[in-house]
Amino acid sequence: MPEHFNLQEAVCLPDSAYGCRERLATLQSEITSIRIQIATTDIRRQTEKKTLDAAWFHRAKTALRLKQQELAQVTARLAGLTDRPHGSKRDAFKDALIEVVRAQFDDEQWAGLVTRARSLSETQAKQHG
Secondary structure (H helix, E strand, O other): OOOOOOOHHHOOOOOOOOHHHHHHHHHHHHHHHHHHHHHHHHHHHOOOOOOOHHHHHHHHHHHHHHHHHHHHHHHHHHHHHOOOOOOOHHHHHHHHHHHHHHHHHOOOHHHHHHHHHHHHHHHHHHHHH
C-alpha cells in the first residue's frame, strides 16, 4: 500500500443515516470476526507450539485496522447526517409547508393551528412511548 494511500478515497460512505447504520452493523460484525480469527489462530499456535505466521498476522491486523478506520468514518458521517437541524428533504419540506400555511392565516388563526399541532404532537408522543 503506498504511503499516500487515503482511506477516504477507497471507502464509499453511505448517503443516509439508515445506510450508515447498516454499514456500522456490518463493520462491527466484520471486526468481531477478524478479532476472533486472530485469537483462535493464536490459541491454536500456542497449543501446537508453532511459530507465528507473520505474513498472515500482518494481513489480519491490517484488515482489522482498516475496518476500524472505516467504522470511525461511518460513525462521523452518521453524526453529521443526524446533527444537521435541517439536513433532510423532509425537514425542508416541513419548513416550506409552514411558510405557505403561515401566509394563508392571520395571527389568531395561526396561533390556533399551532395550539392544535402541539396538542396532536403531545398526544402522539404519549401513544408512542
